[in-house]
Amino acid sequence: xxxxxxxxxxxxxxxxxxxxxxxxxxxxxxxxxxxxxxxxxxxxxxxxxxxxxxxxxxxxxxxxxxxxxxxxxxxxxxxxxxxxxxxxxxxxxxxxxxxxxxxxxxxxxxxxxxxxxxxxxxxxxxxxxxxxxxxxxxxxxxxxxxxxxxxxxxxxxxxxxxxxxxxxxxxxxxxxxxxxxxxxxxxxxxxxxxxxxxxxxxxxxxxxxxxxxxxxxxxxxxxxxxxxxxxxxxxxxxxxxxxxxxxxxxxxxxxxxxx
Amino acid sequence: xxxxxxxxxxxxxxxxxxxxxxxxxxxxxxxxxxxxxxxxxxxxxxxxxxxxxxxxxxxxxxxxxxxxxxxxxxxxxxxxxxxxxxxxxxxxxxxxxxxxxxxxxxxxxxxxxxxxxxxxxxxxxxxxxxxxxxxxxxxxxxxxxxxxxxxxxxxxxxxxxxxxxxxxxxxxxxxxxxxxxxxxxxxxxxxxxxxxxxxxxxxxxxxxxxxxxxxxxxxxxxxxxxxxxxxxxxxxxxxxxxxxxxxxxxxxxxxxxxxxxxxxxxxxxxxxxxxxxxxxxxxxxxxxxxxxxxxxxxxxxxxxxxxxxxxxxxxxxxxxxxxxxxxxxxxxxxxxxxxxxxxxxxxxxxxxxxxxxxxxxxxxxxxxxxxxxxxxxxxxxxxxx
Numbered sequence: 279x280x281x282x283x284x285x286x287x288x289x290x291x292x293x294x295x296x297x298x299x300x301x302x303x304x305x306x307x308x309x310x311x312x313x314x315x316x317x318x319x320x321x322x323x324x325x326x327x328x329x330x331x332x333x334x335x336x337x338x339x340x341x342x343x344x345x346x347x348x349x350x351x352x353x354x355x356x357x358x359x360x361x362x363x364x365x366x367x368x369x370x371x372x373x374x375x376x377x378x379x380x381x382x383x384x385x386x387x388x389x390x391x392x393x394x395x396x397x398x399x400x401x402x403x404x405x406x407x408x409x410x411x412x413x414x415x416x417x418x419x420x421x422x423x424x425x426x427x428x429x430x431x432x433x434x435x436x437x438x439x440x441x442x443x444x445x446x447x448x449x450x451x452x453x454x455x456x457x458x459x460x461x462x463x464x465x466x467x468x469x470x471x472x473x474x475x476x477x478x479x480x481x482x483x484x485x486x487x488x489x490x491x492x493x494x495x496x497x498x499x500x501x502x503x504x505x506x507x508x509x510x511x512x513x514x515x516x517x518x519x520x521x522x523x524x525x526x527x528x529x530x531x532x533x534x535x536x537x
Numbered sequence: 538x539x540x541x542x543x544x545x546x547x548x549x550x551x552x553x554x555x556x557x558x559x560x561x562x563x564x565x566x567x568x569x570x571x572x573x574x575x576x577x578x579x580x581x582x583x584x585x586x587x588x589x590x591x592x593x594x595x596x597x598x599x600x601x602x603x604x605x606x607x608x609x610x611x612x613x614x615x616x617x618x619x620x621x622x623x624x625x626x627x628x629x630x631x632x633x634x635x636x637x638x639x640x641x642x643x644x645x646x647x648x649x650x651x652x653x654x655x656x657x658x659x660x661x662x663x664x665x666x667x668x669x670x671x672x673x674x675x676x677x678x679x680x681x682x683x684x685x686x687x688x689x690x691x692x693x694x695x696x697x698x699x700x701x702x703x704x705x706x707x708x709x710x711x712x713x714x715x716x717x718x719x720x721x722x723x724x725x726x727x728x729x730x731x732x733x734x735x736x737x738x739x740x741x742x743x744x745x746x747x748x749x750x751x752x753x754x755x756x757x758x759x760x761x762x763x764x765x766x767x768x769x770x771x772x773x774x775x776x777x778x779x780x781x782x783x784x785x786x787x788x789x790x791x792x793x794x795x796x797x798x799x800x801x802x803x804x805x806x807x808x809x810x811x812x813x814x815x816x817x818x819x820x821x822x823x824x825x826x827x828x829x830x831x832x833x834x835x836x837x838x839x840x841x842x843x844x845x846x847x848x849x850x851x852x853x854x855x856x857x858x859x860x861x862x863x864x865x866x867x868x869x870x871x872x873x874x875x876x877x878x879x880x881x882x883x884x885x886x887x888x889x890x891x892x893x894x895x896x897x898x899x900x901x902x903x904x905x906x907x908x909x910x911x912x913x914x915x916x917x918x919x920x921x922x
Contacts, residue, residue, distance in 0.1 A: 299608020
């Protein structure tokens with residue numbers, strides 16, 4: 279399996295893992311380990327950004343920063359200004375200058391705001407951040423974000439936490455076809471088969487949170503996703519041997535060329 | 538935007554309560570088959586006496602929906618009472634102006650030192666509560682408390698007498714995240730009877746407070762009724778209607794629904810026994826709210842007894858208070874090692890039922906395989922300093 283390359287940095291795993299909704303820090307830690315991920319995203323609103331130890335706010339302490347890139351995310355931000363401010367604060371606190379940019383003013387479905395996302399991305403890219411924006415599966419916003427220098431785009435398969443799989447297939451196919459940066463499918467993947475399907479479609483990576491965190495056994499589920507992402511990717515790299523439903527015409531359509 | 542108080546006049550709550558009591562098994566089973574409700578008719582069936590016989594099924598759905606949207610997590614917060622000065626008469630409330638209790642408004646320094654005590658207990662989310670008194674609980678005072686406490690607490694919400702939008706804006710600018718306002722009772726005649734004196738008499742104005750809060754820019758807005766003042770199904774249907782209105786008209790709102798029952802307090806209020814809500818009723822209601830409002834926070838306070846709170850961790854509740862006192866200044870007299878009051882609290886609003894310490898509540902939550910979350914908001918989102 280070829281490595282994933284984002285902003286010149288190489289990652290062996292094509293599975294990114296989110297850290298919300300876990301039943302405990304210990305289970306989150308073990309799930310991250312089992313997933314073999316190299317990139318873990320953390321909501322800054324849940325982290326302690328003071329730089330001092332805090333026994334009540336210790337989410338970052340469950341992640342091994344030597345093995346995995348901590349990817350701060352801006353969840354909770356309702357507009358560009360808030361997202362930029364919290365990203366800067368995270369960088370000041372010593373977190374990597376990478377940011378998963380997510381701006382969802384609608385608290386119910388957590389759908390990304392394209393207008394504010396584009397505005398924030400412009401500022402953060404200029405300030406030297408590696409920006410990975412979460413977007414609706416909209417090829418035009420995907421193209422605009424690549425134009426201004428985002429290092430990936432992360433379209434949703436279906437709304438966050440919905441576990442519906444890839445319901446935005448037609449648009450994601452266009453985004454992948456037109457991609458100049460790695461495409462990471464973020465949100466809505468509820469089963470390992472969804473992740474395998476995304477990889478077979480040609481996505482460069484997937485991000486999974488809810489499906490692992492709320493599983494009966496998050497650690498085993500993390501392993502299952504790791505395997506399915508690999509399987510889907512390897513299949514994509516060797517190419518599909520197409521099964522055909524097409525019947526062969528008894529009178530070939532091009533036989534006139536032989537006359 | 539239209540006002541909810543106007544729209545509410547045309548919602549047939551009485552008829553829905555009747556519909557609830559007339560519901561049949563076919564309807565209840567159809568809803569339980571779907572596992573969710575999206576309108577008041579189905580919600581009425583779900584809170585019916587008949588559906589009460591299917592409580593285990595309701596609990597199953599509520600548990601599942603909540604896990605899906607929130608994971609196995611419970612957010613914790615603490616109230617801090619600034620003042621029990623109040624110009625209102627609310628017959629059921631300890632702060633009611635004709636009650637003979639020691640009145641106090643705690644000075645800023647004490648607010649800050651008590652907030653620091655709460656932070657030492659783990660809290661990163663604070664609810665500022667005060668009686669309604671224009672002289673003692675002025676806007677400048679509250680704003681000052683917010684700005685000072687934000688250095689210690691990343692998330693602050695308020696529960697105060699309703700204000701105009703322009704009076705809310707400075708509080709939002711100071712960094713206040715949320716506002717809670719309970720209608721107490723949605724039944725207008727009962728409302729007028731139990732709020733005979735003071736600005737709280739204004740039934741519609743209170744009802745439209747959540748919209749004004751949204752207009753002022755609060756991110757989190759909490760609604761609720763105080764169950765025990767009138768028929769609980771009437772109140773629940775009204776809260777449900779109010780919540781649906783807010784979701785439709787205020788698309789950025791992060792909604793929370795508090796489910797609170799009347800507690801004993803100072804004064805001569807005698808609750809009507811017909812309106813009492815049992816533990817089974819409150820459990821049914823929480824599950825029904827969850828099936829109607831999958832994304833809303835559901836808040837359960839220390840008004841409820843320990844055993845019930847323990848059980849409801851898994852059934853739809855997302856947010857809990859812990860170690861609370863409802864008397865202004867009382868935390869200053871708490872023993873910090875085991876978080877217990879060192880003296881009586883004659884100036885409290887009501888007496889809490891679950892007096893376990895924050896640490897005990899957190900370990901009860903993790904004991905059930907859930908994570909207690911102390912911090913879920915960062916001040917840098919809203920303020921530059």
